[in-house]
Amino acid sequence: xxxxxxxxxxxxxxxxxxxxxxxxxxxxxxxxxxxxxxxxxxxxxxxxxxxxxxxxxxxxxxxxxxxxxxxxxxxxxxxxxxxxxxxxxxxxxxxxxxxxxxxxxxxxxxxxxxxxxxxxxxxxxxxxxxxxxxxxxxxxxxxxxxxxxxxxxxxxxxxxxxxxxxxxxxx
Amino acid sequence: xxxxxxxxxxxxxxxxxxxxxxxxxxxxxxxxxxxxxxxxxxxxxxxxxxxxxxxxxxxxxxxxxxxxxxxxxxxxxxxxxxxxxxxxxxxxxxxxxxxxxxxxxxxxxxxxxxxxxxxxxxxxxxxxxxxxxxxxxxxxxxxxxxxxxxxxxxxxxxxxxxxxxxxxxxxxxxxxxxxxxxxxxxxxxxxxxxxxxxxxxxxxxxxxxxxxxxxxxxxxxxxxxxxxxxxxxxxxxx
Numbered sequence: 501x502x503x504x505x506x507x508x509x510x511x512x513x514x515x516x517x518x519x520x521x522x523x524x525x526x527x528x529x530x531x532x533x534x535x536x537x538x539x540x541x542x543x544x545x546x547x548x549x550x551x552x553x554x555x556x557x558x559x560x561x562x563x564x565x566x567x568x569x570x571x572x573x574x575x576x577x578x579x580x581x582x583x584x585x586x587x588x589x590x591x592x593x594x595x596x597x598x599x600x601x602x603x604x605x606x607x608x609x610x611x612x613x614x615x616x617x618x619x620x621x622x623x624x625x626x627x628x629x630x631x632x633x634x635x636x637x638x639x640x641x642x643x644x645x646x647x648x649x650x651x652x653x654x655x656x657x658x659x660x661x662x663x664x665x666x667x668x669x670x671x
Numbered sequence: 672x673x674x675x676x677x678x679x680x681x682x683x684x685x686x687x688x689x690x691x692x693x694x695x696x697x698x699x700x701x702x703x704x705x706x707x708x709x710x711x712x713x714x715x716x717x718x719x720x721x722x723x724x725x726x727x728x729x730x731x732x733x734x735x736x737x738x739x740x741x742x743x744x745x746x747x748x749x750x751x752x753x754x755x756x757x758x759x760x761x762x763x764x765x766x767x768x769x770x771x772x773x774x775x776x777x778x779x780x781x782x783x784x785x786x787x788x789x790x791x792x793x794x795x796x797x798x799x800x801x802x803x804x805x806x807x808x809x810x811x812x813x814x815x816x817x818x819x820x821x822x823x824x825x826x827x828x829x830x831x832x833x834x835x836x837x838x839x840x841x842x843x844x845x846x847x848x849x850x851x852x853x854x855x856x857x858x859x860x861x862x863x864x865x866x867x868x869x870x871x872x873x874x875x876x877x878x879x880x881x882x883x884x885x886x887x888x889x890x891x892x893x894x895x896x897x898x899x900x901x902x903x904x905x906x907x908x909x
């Protein structure tokens with residue numbers, strides 16, 4: 501096996517799960533998410549030589565994935581099955597209460613506008629630092645930190661408001 | 672750090688070390704810090720969707736297929752076959768049948784297929800075998816699967832066929848590489864009819880049913896109808 505091939509396989513093993521989760525929450529569709537991840541890694545393979553520093557792999561892959569996602573809107577859309585987001589989520593080994601709570605949180609995350617959702621996903625799902633998020637989103641770091649603050653603030657607000665109806669619906 | 676700044680920084684990043692140091696001397700801030708950290712644990716759990724089984728393997732298979740295109744083919748296609756199929760007689764028979772039954776003349780879709788094959792010569796560059804499972808992973812997006820193919824698949828990729836997402840396959844037959852387009856049809860749309868078509872290099876055939884059009888293109892003079900039937904009979908719709 502060539503060094504390039506080994507390098508690539510390591511990238512796939514390390515990042516495919518995180519990238520899939522990020523893509524899933526970004527586009528809110530499991531089929532599109534998988535296509536995005538496939539396409540991202542294919543492009544990564546084709547231009548692997550341009551990745552000089554292994555430590556920069558994560559932001560590099562994320563940049564490719566975001567570009568692919570943007571491209572999706574430029575070209576004609578294929579008919580993907582239009583399924584309610586709420587029904588798709590597979591929470592393994594969670595109790596009913598936890599499951600309810602997670603569903604509520606998931607719904608609120610989906611309601612966040614993309615400018616708040618994306619930095620939050622990069623931070624929580626991908627474990628990116630503020631600097632990395634700024635680089636990926638091409639924003640300055642202060643803007644990123646403000647959006648992260650607002651994202652959590654909105655989520656907490658929404659979830660506090662939702663606590664009453666959830667309990668009512670639990671029977 | 673005043674209270675407002677503390678709150679802003681905490682909400683922006685509950686794992687900020689400076690924020691944690693700040694909170695150490697203030698019970699109220701410490702409580703808020705713990706609340707936000709617990710909230711992030713919840714968020715993390717909620718975002719932790721299951722990654723599809725075999726995703727890494729599919730990514731690598733995809734890359735292998737892509738990689739294979741860039742490998743220069745050193746052997747002629749005729750040398751790649753170790754197991755020719757006993758088909759000559761039935762091919763002649765099928766061709767005879769075709770000439771008895773065919774009434775259609777070439778079609779626009781046929782011209783598109785020829786143009787597509789001429790254009791995408793890269794599809795013939797590979798001689799690396801692609802597992803049927805990989806082909807079926809792609810076909811599953813259309814709700815179909817192939818039981819078998821009359822030769823090793825060396826190319827499998829999604830393509831746009833007259834505006835329709837289709838699967839572009841190349842398999843190696845004893846008549847050289849053959850191209851198959853599987854173009855799902857949804858009810859009304861049709862590619863314009865069945866029949867054979869050819870140019871100075873290739874000939875091909877289109878067959879449609881309620882699910883899809885199956886287009887087969889092969890080197891001029893190949894018994895395309897026989898192969899087309901072979902492919903069509905192996906194609907299952909779920």
